[in-house]
Amino acid sequence: MEIPRCRMWIIVLISCCAKFTDGESVIVRETETARFGWQVPGGTSVAAVYVISPGGPAVLLANILNRHMIGPVYEARVNYTGNMTVGMMSFDMSNVSRSDAGNYTCGRNGLSDIIPNCGQMLVVLGEPTKPVISLQSTPVVGRNVTLTCSSTSTTLPVHHGLTFTYTWKIDGRNLTSPGGTSITLPVESYNPPGVTCHVTENEGLGRDSDVRVLTPDYPPYNISISATSVQVKETDDVPQVTCVGTCRPTCSYSWKQGSQIVVTGQVLDLGAANRTMAGSYVCTADNIYGTLESRAMELDVQYSPAAVVMANGLSGTAEVDERGSVVLSCAVDSNPLSSISIMNGTVRLNHVTEAATASFNWTEADCLDSGVYTCVARNIAGQTTASVTVNAKCSPRLNFQYPAQRDVYVDIGQPVRLQAHILAFPRPTFTWLKQNGGSEEPVDVSKWRQYDEAMTSYIVTDIAEENDYGVYHVNVRNPLGRFRMQFQLGKKAPLSVPENFQCQNKVGGYILQWTPGGDAETRGVGFLVEQRLPQANWTTVSARVVSDGMLRQIHLPQYGGSTVFFRLYATEDTAVTSPVTASCTTFTAVVPSGELSFGAGVGVGFAVAVVAVAVSLAVVCICRKRRRSMRNDSPRKKEEESVYHEVAASTATVQHSRQQDRQPGEGTSRNTYEALTSDRDTPVEAPPYEQLEKQYVNMAVSADDET
Numbered sequence: 001m002e003i004p005r006c007r008m009w010i011i012v013l014i015s016c017c018a019k020f021t022d023g024e025s026v027i028v029r030e031t032e033t034a035r036f037g038w039q040v041p042g043g044t045s046v047a048a049v050y051v052i053s054p055g056g057p058a059v060l061l062a063n064i065l066n067r068h069m070i071g072p073v074y075e076a077r078v079n080y081t082g083n084m085t086v087g088m089m090s091f092d093m094s095n096v097s098r099s100d101a102g103n104y105t106c107g108r109n110g111l112s113d114i115i116p117n118c119g120q121m122l123v124v125l126g127e128p129t130k131p132v133i134s135l136q137s138t139p140v141v142g143r144n145v146t147l148t149c150s151s152t153s154t155t156l157p158v159h160h161g162l163t164f165t166y167t168w169k170i171d172g173r174n175l176t177s178p179g180g181t182s183i184t185l186p187v188e189s190y191n192p193p194g195v196t197c198h199v200t201e202n203e204g205l206g207r208d209s210d211v212r213v214l215t216p217d218y219p220p221y222n223i224s225i226s227a228t229s230v231q232v233k234e235t236d237d238v239p240q241v242t243c244v245g246t247c248r249p250t251c252s253y254s255w256k257q258g259s260q261i262v263v264t265g266q267v268l269d270l271g272a273a274n275r276t277m278a279g280s281y282v283c284t285a286d287n288i289y290g291t292l293e294s295r296a297m298e299l300d301v302q303y304s305p306a307a308v309v310m311a312n313g314l315s316g317t318a319e320v321d322e323r324g325s326v327v328l329s330c331a332v333d334s335n336p337l338s339s340i341s342i343m344n345g346t347v348r349l350n351h352v353t354e355a356a357t358a359s360f361n362w363t364e365a366d367c368l369d370s371g372v373y374t375c376v377a378r379n380i381a382g383q384t385t386a387s388v389t390v391n392a393k394c395s396p397r398l399n400f401q402y403p404a405q406r407d408v409y410v411d412i413g414q415p416v417r418l419q420a421h422i423l424a425f426p427r428p429t430f431t432w433l434k435q436n437g438g439s440e441e442p443v444d445v446s447k448w449r450q451y452d453e454a455m456t457s458y459i460v461t462d463i464a465e466e467n468d469y470g471v472y473h474v475n476v477r478n479p480l481g482r483f484r485m486q487f488q489l490g491k492k493a494p495l496s497v498p499e500n501f502q503c504q505n506k507v508g509g510y511i512l513q514w515t516p517g518g519d520a521e522t523r524g525v526g527f528l529v530e531q532r533l534p535q536a537n538w539t540t541v542s543a544r545v546v547s548d549g550m551l552r553q554i555h556l557p558q559y560g561g562s563t564v565f566f567r568l569y570a571t572e573d574t575a576v577t578s579p580v581t582a583s584c585t586t587f588t589a590v591v592p593s594g595e596l597s598f599g600a601g602v603g604v605g606f607a608v609a610v611v612a613v614a615v616s617l618a619v620v621c622i623c624r625k626r627r628r629s630m631r632n633d634s635p636r637k638k639e640e641e642s643v644y645h646e647v648a649a650s651t652a653t654v655q656h657s658r659q660q661d662r663q664p665g666e667g668t669s670r671n672t673y674e675a676l677t678s679d680r681d682t683p684v685e686a687p688p689y690e691q692l693e694k695q696y697v698n699m700a701v702s703a704d705d706e707t
Contacts, residue, residue: 025121025160027202028096036120037082037090040106049089051119052111054102054157060091089118098124101156126154128164131197131209139187140289141218148182149197149209165206167198187216190246219290220245225283225297233381234303238270241297243283251285273301275335304382305334309342309375317389319425320365326390327361330375338377345371367394367423368401395481396424399455404485405524409492410464418487419458420474428478430457435471443472464489493518495570497577498527498552503566503584506555510584512566513553528569528576529554534562541566558586 028034040049048063053074060080062068068080074093082090093100106118131151139145149166168175168183170193175183185195192215200206223245232238243266245251255263257279263269270277278301283294309330311318320326328349332338333356340358342350350360358375370392376385398404402421410416422428430452433440443450447468448459457474472487496518504511516525529541543554564586567579 025123027123027125027162029125029205030097032096033092033094034096034100034122035090035092036104036122037088038118038120040084040087040089041115041118042087046084046087046108046115048108049084049115049118050107050111051089051091052105052107052114053100054104054122055099056111058107058111059093059104062089093122096122096124098126098156100124101160103157121157121160123160123162124156125202125205126156127205128153128199128201128207130207131199133195133197133209133212135212135214136182139214139216141187141190141216144184144186145214145216146182146184147195147197147212149199150181151199151207151209153201155201162202165200167200169196169198170194187214190216190218190221192216215248217248217289218246220247220251220285220287220292222246223283223285223292223294225294227297228295229298229300231300231302232273234273234275234301236273238273238277238299241268241281242266243268243285243294245285245292245294247285247287249287251287254284256282256284268297270299273299275301275303277301278335300335302335302379302381305332305338305377305379305384307332307340307375307377307384307386309373309386309388311373311388311390315388317391319391319393320369322366322392322394323364324392325361325363326365326369326392327359328373328388329357329359330377330386331357332375332377334377334379334381336379336381338379341376343374343376349373365390365392367392367397367425368399370394370423370425391425393425393480394423396422396428396476396478396483398483398485399423406486407488407490409490411492412464412466414464414492415460415462416464416468416489417458417460418472418474418489419456420476420485422455422457422476422483424455424476424478424480424483426478426480427454428476428483431475431477432457432459433473433475435473440473495525495572495575495577498568498570498580501566501568501580501582503564503582505584505586509555509557510564511553511555512568512582513551514568514580515551516570524572526571527552528571530567530569530579531556531559532565532567533559538567562586 026034026036036051040046046064048061050061051059053059053071057073058071059074059078060068060070062080062082062084064084066083066085068082068084070078070080077094079092079094080090081092082088089106101122101124103121104119106115107113108115129152131149134148134150136146136148147168149168151164153160153162153164155162164181166180166183170185172194192213194211194213196211197209198206199209223243225244226242227239230239230241243253243255245253253264253266254261255265255268262281266283268281268283278299280296280298282296285292285294307330308315309328312320312325312327313329328342330340330342332340337354337356339353340351340355341348342358342360350358352358362369370390372387372389374385374387377383399421404421405419408416408418418432420430422430430450432443432448432450434443443459448461450457450459457476459472461468469489469491472489474485474487476483476485496516498514499517501512501514504513512529514527516527527545529543530538531541532538541554541556543556546553562585563583565581565583567581569579570577
């Protein structure tokens with residue numbers, strides 16, 4: 001019965017996690033059962049063996065007869081399982097506590113007679129203290145960092161000899177490399193990783209540390225600026241630009257233009273813009289680990305143009321020889337580039353866009369080229385002008401930019417003004433003379449007052465008398481030559497009513513034509529045209545009167561499909577003649593079913609228009625024949641001169657406008673003024689009207705031409 005009982009007890013101990021190690025330490029956890037067993041040195045030569053606890057009391061006594069006795073302290077917890085007849089000591093101790101830990105030894109004849117190398121150590125496992133991770137240095141991205149895991153064993157006895165096993169994890173992932181109490185890791189991420197350390201002692205008994213977040217330091221990266229380009233007008237405040245970098249520890253910032261530090265701090269604040277600020281600015285962020293530069297910020301300071309214009313390399317005033325060449329050049333400093341025009345008055349000589357320079361040149365300068373030439377430069381920031389005065393050296397001659405009223409008609413008692421506009425350089429002198437029979441004498445200074453203003457000279461008297469009528473001359477001189485101009489002062493004849501007033505249809509309008517009548521052909525007479533629609537009052541017409549020297553005409557727009565009446569007056573000062581009347585009927589084309597056709601009214605209108613054109617051509621031919629017949633007719637010379645001067649006056653701006661037709665380096669073929677004097681001007685004879693018409697009328701260029 002005894003043996004089966006023991007076998008059952010052994011089974012119970014095994015099922016309760018009993019530990020047995022022959023000759024080695026017995027390692028158990030608290031409350032578990034420890035199984036001791038060792039071979040007693042000397043074997044059966046030892047009659048009895050005491051098992052002595054670490055604290056001193058005997059655990060049990062066993063002899064070679066295999067009899068045993070459990071000590072009173074351990075009686076309830078110790079079960080002897082040894083066989084001393086073969087020298088084997090073994091027993092189980094249940095419900096182990098930490099106080100049981102220590103060395104269990106053998107006594108031969110008493111508790112103090114210790115048998116060497118006999119016994120075992122009972123190790124009672126405890127949970128290690130919670131590990132703590134410490135850093136040996138600050139983690140820095142791109143560098144290595146060493147971490148140390150610290151924990152203390154609570155297993156007894158303290159000299160148990162067990163060691164810790166360390167397992168490291170980063171962000172929950174086990175490190176594959178072997179671990180120890182310390183580990184060295186590369187810091188590869190700017191994001192802080194979480195590191196844990198697990199300490200295990202013996203049979204998996206261990207603990208985890210808290211997560212240690214490695215917040216790394218790093219040199220600047222991801223540097224950015226709030227604007228990569230800034231555009232501002234000069235004198236306006238430059239918009240602020242902010243620089244931001246990702247840094248740990250915090251970066252310090254500075255802004256450089258080239259190698260020069262212009263601002264210290266994150267914000268580039270330059271204040272009011274000036275053109276010297278334009279250029280590239282770079283932000284630099286730095287801390288103890290490194291330096292990083294941003295991409296460049298481009299500052300574009302826009303400013304209005306500043307222009308310098310020169311003629312033949314001279315600014316201010318330049319003198320050129322007649323028939324010499326003239327080179328106008330304009331240099332503009334602006335941002336952005338400017339639209340540049342070189343102007344002669346209202347005539348645009350050259351125009352360029354998005355440029356810093358512009359030029360215009362011509363050969364064979366003449367006297368009319370004298371004047372102020374202006375460079376006009378503009379961009380979005382503003383506009384400026386610069387001028388240069390060109391003086392073309394020339395002998396005196398008539399300035400056809402101004403009408404020359406050679407024949408003046410006034411009543412007795414009215415004021416008189418005789419005026420000459422001259423071109424010359426150097427500045428000329430003027431001498432006024434009155435023809436008296438076959439001789440000339442200076443004008444009476446007690447009656448006439450003379451005024452000389454630059455290139456203009458005139459004489460005036462407040463009251464015309466009978467003896468004032470006659471022929472006057474003005475002699476103009478400068479070091480290069482002389483010029484003589486004749487005036488006729490006569491008594492004013494009554495105004496004459498216009499003749500041959502008629503209205504002709506044209507496509508989309510009317511043509512009104514008439515001849516002045518009487519002496520109005522040679523006087524500065526104006527013409528007042530009025531119109532009246534059906535059931536409407538008379539309304540003054542505003543239109544330009546065109547003259548070929550004899551026939552006058554105006555073009556007016558169409559006024560619907562009804563009859564329109566026109567009446568015409570000759571006017572001078574406050575005098576007005578009686579009117580002459582004409583009428584026109586507008587013909588309208590009908591387009592049925594989308595097809596173009598001419599109705600009866602249109603056919604009649606077309607026939608009338610053809611007849612009107614034929615009549616007009618006949619009138620023009622008659623007028624031209626009339627002018628040809630007057631060339632060698634001495635009594636008609638005065639009338640010819642009037643026609644000539646009227647043409648010259650109607651093309652007053654042509655001489656300057658001709659420069660618009662010139663190309664750089666291209667000059668005129670001959671001096672213009674040799675063909676622009678009359679027989680009353682010296683020293684050259686006037687050409688016929690047809691020559692003047694061909695030479696000047698075809699050269700007219702609009703001052704508003706933008707191309």
